[in-house]
Amino acid sequence: MPELPEVETVRRGLHELIIGRTVVASKSDNPKSFPNASGQVESFLLGATITGIRRRAKVLMIDLSTNYTLVIHLKMTGQLVYRGKRAFGAGHPTDSLVGELPDKSTRVTLTFTDKSKLFFNDQRKFGWMKLIPTDEVWALPFMQKVGPEPLEDDFTPLQFAERFTRRARTSIKAALLDQTVIAGVGNIYADESLWGAKLHPQRQVNTIMPAEFGALYTELRLVMNRAIDKGGSTDRNYVNVEGKRGSYMDFARVFRREGMECTRCGTTIIKFKATGRGTHICPHCQQP
DNA sequence: CACTTGACCTGTCCGC
DNA sequence: TGCGGACAGGTCAAGT
Numbered sequence: 001m002p003e004l005p006e007v008e009t010v011r012r013g014l015h016e017l018i019i020g021r022t023v024v025a026s027k028s029d030n031p032k033s034f035p036n037a038s039g040q041v042e043s044f045l046l047g048a049t050i051t052g053i054r055r056r057a058k059v060l061m062i063d064l065s066t067n068y069t070l071v072i073h074l075k076m077t078g079q080l081v082y083r084g085k086r087a088f089g090a091g092h093p094t095d096s097l098v099g100e101l102p103d104k105s106t107r108v109t110l111t112f113t114d115k116s117k118l119f120f121n122d123q124r125k126f127g128w129m130k131l132i133p134t135d136e137v138w139a140l141p142f143m144q145k146v147g148p149e150p151l152e153d154d155f156t157p158l159q160f161a162e163r164f165t166r167r168a169r170t171s172i173k174a175a176l177l178d179q180t181v182i183a184g185v186g187n188i189y190a191d192e193s194l195w196g197a198k199l200h201p202q203r204q205v206n207t208i209m210p211a212e213f214g215a216l217y218t219e220l221r222l223v224m225n226r227a228i229d230k231g232g233s234t235d236r237n238y239v240n241v242e243g244k245r246g247s248y249m250d251f252a253r254v255f256r257r258e259g260m261e262c263t264r265c266g267t268t269i270i271k272f273k274a275t276g277r278g279t280h281i282c283p284h285c286q287q288p
Numbered sequence: 289c290a291c292t293t294g295a296c297c298t299g300t301c302c303g304c
Numbered sequence: 305t306g307c308g309g310a311c312a313g314g315t316c317a318a319g320t
Contacts (some may be wrong), residue, residue, distance in 0.1 A: 290320105291319105291320085292318105292319080292320080293317105293318085293319075293320095294316100294317090294318085294319090295315105295316085295317085295318100296314105296315095296316090296317105298312100299311105299312090300310105300311085300312090301309105301310090301311085301312105302308105302309090302310085302311100303307105303308095303309095303310105304306105304307090304308090
């Protein structure tokens with residue numbers, strides 16, 4: 001579910017709300033959601049103070065004073081929602097997608113010194129969190145393989161195009177979704193940026209011209225920066241740390257807009273299956 | 289090695 | 305209403 005802009009929105013929210021808090025209790029319902037290998041929770045999480053929140057690709061890292069890090073992947077339906085008794089004492093905000101917590105999709109609950117809580121909800125149970133020594137996080141296989149952050153200041157159009165040479169014979173959409181090519185792109189921003197660059201998702205990578213890669217680079221950064229600005233996209237499940245939806249879908253140009261008119265040319269947006277994923281294009285702007 | 293497919297889960301929506 | 309099947313924003317392991 002969450003892609004780079006959604007995970008970044010969660011990171012910012014956690015930074016506001018839980019830095020400096022000390023964990024006093026941890027409850028997990030589902031061992032796959034939060035395995036407690038050899039009692040690490042008792043040794044390195046309980047009593048630990050949160051010192052920092054980082055993000056790499058779609059992975060969140062909550063750094064602890066014990067020199068351990070909670071590494072978290074939300075996958076398709078994961079949510080991290082913070083509740084302090086003050087703000088939510090009398091019912092919950094009407095714009096929240098999440099009701100009383102815990103609920104039936106709550107997999108992990110962390111409680112802080114002041115009784116406020118961080119809930120890890122995950123309907124489909126694909127997501128996970130793990131306790132890992134902070135200086136070993138970089139050595140995780142995913143961290144070793146994942147591509148560059150597309151929004152970094154020093155990431156150039158030339159570097160962007162170069163990353164795709166390893167996937168020469170696959171489709172541009174499959175390559176965009178490959179986390180080892182570029183970090184953090186998922187189905188929504190793949191479709192949105194391909195529309196912006198007027199590229200058909202099934203174009204073979206090695207037929208794409210330098211100028212087209214340049215357009216895709218610009219559109220991907222534009223779309224992702226705008227999405228961060230809007231607090232991410234809520235298609236079904238995604239919420240921020242306050243349980244509220246993101247508003248990027250109000251600005252989407254093809255994603256979930258099948259049957260509606262292209263804002264550029266008026267042609268009807270269509271949806272089909274590509275790379276096993278729902279794919280949205282304007283058939284006039286994006287020719288094969 | 290490059291590439292594709294199936295598996296991991298639960299919930300919802302759509303057609304009969 | 306009930307039921308079966310398709311589908312949902314991500315990654316891995318295992319297959320060709």
